[in-house]
Amino acid sequence: MEQQQDRAESKPSAIQTYLCCFGHNVSIVCERESDCQISPKDAYLHIKSLWLELKDSQPEIATYLETINQN
Numbered sequence: 001m002e003q004q005q006d007r008a009e010s011k012p013s014a015i016q017t018y019l020c021c022f023g024h025n026v027s028i029v030c031e032r033e034s035d036c037q038i039s040p041k042d043a044y045l046h047i048k049s050l051w052l053e054l055k056d057s058q059p060e061i062a063t064y065l066e067t068i069n070q071n
Contacts, residue, residue: 015064022054 026047033043054061 015058015061018054018058018061022050025050 029038029043029046029050032038033040038046
């Protein structure tokens with residue numbers, strides 16, 4: 001019982017970690033685009049790639065985000 005509770009508590013922090021990493025990477029891409037190091041199209045494609053990678057590698061995050069969007 002205690003192990004289940006630990007897993008339940010660790011899921012939100014794992015999701016938060018993944019989302020923070022995603023946000024950090026998106027921020028870097030946006031900064032590079034703002035500094036004219038990459039084109040807006042390249043920035044978009046890179047962010048899209050990061051999103052798909054996040055979504056595909058962590059199904060629980062996709063489920064979590066869908067839950068948020070429904071509220």
